[in-house]
Amino acid sequence: MSRSPERQILGQSPAARALGMAAVALQVAAAMCTCAQLLLLAYAIDGVFMQRGRDLAWAAPALGGAAALVAVRAALVWLAEWLAQRAASHLKRAVRTRLVAHLLALGPRYTAAQPGGALVQAASEHIEALDEYVSQFLPARQLAAVVPLLVLALVLWVDPLTSAVMLFAGPILVLLLALIGLKTRDLTERRFEEMRWMASYFLDMLRGLTTLKLFGRSREQAANIAAIGERYGSTTMDVLRTAFQTSLVLEWGATAATALVALEVSWRLLEGMVPFQQALAVLLITPEFFLPLRQLSLKYHAGTAGAEAARRIAGILAEPKPAAPASGQNPPQGPPALRFAGVRLAYRAGSQPALDGCTLDVPSGKVTAVVGSSGAGKSTLASLLLRFAQPDAGQILADGVPIDQFDTAAWRGCIAYVPQRPHLFSGTVLENIRLGRPAATMDEVVAAAQVADAHRFIAALPQGYDTPLGEDGARLSGGQQQRVALARALLMDAPLLVLDEATSHLDDESEAAIQRALADYAQGRTVLLIAHRLRMAYSADQIVLLERGRVAASGTHAQLLEQSPAYRELVARYEEQNLCA
Incomplete structure (x- = not known):
C-alpha cells in the first residue's frame, strides 16, 4: 500500500519524526499535570470550605503540589515547543536537500517542462509551509487523538455519568471538524494553484518586459497581474474565512458541551447525588477534554496548507529519475x-x-x-x-x-557543451569561466577566453575578470554571454x-x-x-x-x-x- 504524501515527506527525516514524537509525549505529560493539578485544587477547596476543622494550613501540601505541577507543566510545554520547532527545522532541511538533489538528477528536460516559478515555489514557499504543519498542526492533531481519551478515562473513574455526556459530545465535534475540513482542503488546493499561476505569470512578464514595452502592452499585462492578484487574494480570504468558521463552530460546540456537563453536575450536586469534591473535580477537568479539539481547530488551516505543500513536493519527488548506468564503466579517454x-x-x-x-x-x-x-x-x-x-x-x-x-x-x-541559450551565474566572469575547470590557472582561463574571442571585452570591464555579472549575466550582451560560455566550455579541454x-x-x-x-x-x-x-x-x-x-x-x-x-x-x-x- 502506497503511503500518503504527508507520510512520504515526514519519512525524509527520521530525526524530525523522533523529535516530533518526543514533543507530543511531553505535551501529553503536561496535560496530565494539568489534570493532577486540578484534582489537587478540588481536594484543597473541598477540605477548606466544605469540611469543618480544616484551614489553609491543612491544604498547604495540596496547594504546594498544585503549584509545583504548574511549574512542571510550564517547563514541559516550553520543551515540547522547542522540540517541535527543531523537528520542523530538521524536516525542512532534509526535504530541501532531497528536493534539490532530485531536481538535479531529473535534469533540464524535466525542469524546462515545468511552469516558470513552480519549482522555485516548491523549494521555498512549499517547504516553509511545512514549518507550521510539523511544529503546530501535527502535535495538535496527535494531542486531540490522545489527551481526550486519557481525560475521559479519568472522568470515568471520578464520575461515570459525566463521562457518558463527554462520550456523546466528543465525536460530534470531531465530525464537524472533518466536514468543514473537506471544504478547507479544496480551497487550499485552489489557493496553491492560484499562487503558482501568479508566480509563473509574473516571472514570464518580467522576462518579456522589453518585448512588452516595445509593443506597448506593459499596462495591459500590469492589469492582468492585478486581476490575478485580486483572484488570489479572494481565494486566500475564502480559506481564512473557512478557518475562522471552523474555530467558531468548535468553540461554540465545546462551550455548549461544557455548559451541558455543568448543568448536569450542578443538578446532581443540588439533589445530593454527588459529593462536592467530585462535582468540582469534574467541572474543572471537563474543559481539558475539549481543549485539544479547540486547539486543533485553530491549527487546522496550517494543517491543510502543509498537507497541500507536502502533496506537491511529493509529486516532484515521485518523478522517476533517468535510468542509472548498468555498469558505470569509464568512458573513452580520447x-x-x-x-x-x-x-x-x-x-x-x-x-x-x-x-x-x-x-x-x-x-x-x-x-x-x-x-x-x-x-x-x-x-x-x-x-x-x-x-x-x-x-x-x-x-x-x-x-x-x-x-x-x-x-x-x-x-x-x-563533453564540452555550449547550448543555444547559455546560463551565466551571478558570480564574477572568472568564476563563471572556471566552472569548466575549477583548478585552471589564470593563464589557462585567459587562453580559453582568447580562443572564444572574449578576452578583449572582458579586459575592458571595470574589474576585468573579477567583474560581477549579475543575475543571468545581466551586465553582458547576448553575444558576450555566448562567448563567455564558449570560453567556459573550451577551458574543460574535453x-x-x-x-x-x-x-x-x-x-x-x-x-x-x-x-x-x-x-x-x-x-x-x-x-x-x-x-x-x-x-x-x-x-x-x-x-x-x-x-x-x-x-x-x-x-x-x-x-x-x-x-x-x-x-x-x-x-x-x-x-x-x-x-x-
Whole structure:
C-alpha cells in the first residue's frame, strides 16, 4: 500500500519524526499535570470550605503540589515547543536537500517542462509551509487523538455519568471538524494553484518586459497581474474565512458541551447525588477534554496548507529519475567515434517524435555539422548525447559502447557543451569561466577566453575578470554571454566538443574569428556542431542534413550542393536571408 504524501515527506527525516514524537509525549505529560493539578485544587477547596476543622494550613501540601505541577507543566510545554520547532527545522532541511538533489538528477528536460516559478515555489514557499504543519498542526492533531481519551478515562473513574455526556459530545465535534475540513482542503488546493499561476505569470512578464514595452502592452499585462492578484487574494480570504468558521463552530460546540456537563453536575450536586469534591473535580477537568479539539481547530488551516505543500513536493519527488548506468564503466579517454543507431524520441506520449529512427555517424577527431530547418531534431541530438533524455528506441554508442553503460558524471566530464541559450551565474566572469575547470590557472582561463574571442571585452570591464555579472549575466550582451560560455566550455579541454548554435548571437566578424580559432582548437577532438547559421558548417569534415527527425543526406558542403536538392534549398534560403539582412 502506497503511503500518503504527508507520510512520504515526514519519512525524509527520521530525526524530525523522533523529535516530533518526543514533543507530543511531553505535551501529553503536561496535560496530565494539568489534570493532577486540578484534582489537587478540588481536594484543597473541598477540605477548606466544605469540611469543618480544616484551614489553609491543612491544604498547604495540596496547594504546594498544585503549584509545583504548574511549574512542571510550564517547563514541559516550553520543551515540547522547542522540540517541535527543531523537528520542523530538521524536516525542512532534509526535504530541501532531497528536493534539490532530485531536481538535479531529473535534469533540464524535466525542469524546462515545468511552469516558470513552480519549482522555485516548491523549494521555498512549499517547504516553509511545512514549518507550521510539523511544529503546530501535527502535535495538535496527535494531542486531540490522545489527551481526550486519557481525560475521559479519568472522568470515568471520578464520575461515570459525566463521562457518558463527554462520550456523546466528543465525536460530534470531531465530525464537524472533518466536514468543514473537506471544504478547507479544496480551497487550499485552489489557493496553491492560484499562487503558482501568479508566480509563473509574473516571472514570464518580467522576462518579456522589453518585448512588452516595445509593443506597448506593459499596462495591459500590469492589469492582468492585478486581476490575478485580486483572484488570489479572494481565494486566500475564502480559506481564512473557512478557518475562522471552523474555530467558531468548535468553540461554540465545546462551550455548549461544557455548559451541558455543568448543568448536569450542578443538578446532581443540588439533589445530593454527588459529593462536592467530585462535582468540582469534574467541572474543572471537563474543559481539558475539549481543549485539544479547540486547539486543533485553530491549527487546522496550517494543517491543510502543509498537507497541500507536502502533496506537491511529493509529486516532484515521485518523478522517476533517468535510468542509472548498468555498469558505470569509464568512458573513452580520447576523442570518441559516435554513432546514433535508429534513435527515436518523442517528448510526450502520442506526439510527433523529435527524432524518428535517426542513424548517423560522427567520426573520431573530425568536425561533424548537423543542419536542418527549425524543429528537425538538431538540439535533441545534443540532449540525448548529454543523457539529459533517454531514447525511446535505438542506441547511442561511443567507440562501439552504448553511452548508458558509462558513469554519467564521467561521461559528461568528457563533453564540452555550449547550448543555444547559455546560463551565466551571478558570480564574477572568472568564476563563471572556471566552472569548466575549477583548478585552471589564470593563464589557462585567459587562453580559453582568447580562443572564444572574449578576452578583449572582458579586459575592458571595470574589474576585468573579477567583474560581477549579475543575475543571468545581466551586465553582458547576448553575444558576450555566448562567448563567455564558449570560453567556459573550451577551458574543460574535453575530447568531445558539442556546440548547439553557439554563435547565433554573434556578428559576422566575431563569428569568423571564432571559426578560425575553433579550427585550430578542434584538432584531435571530436566536434559535433549544431548549426543554424550555415556558414559555420561549410568547412566541416561532414555535414548531416536532418529532416523530420531523420537523416536526409550527409557529406561535405560541396558534395551536398551537388547531390541534395533539400540542402541546396536550405543554403539558398540562408544566403537570401543574409543578403536581405
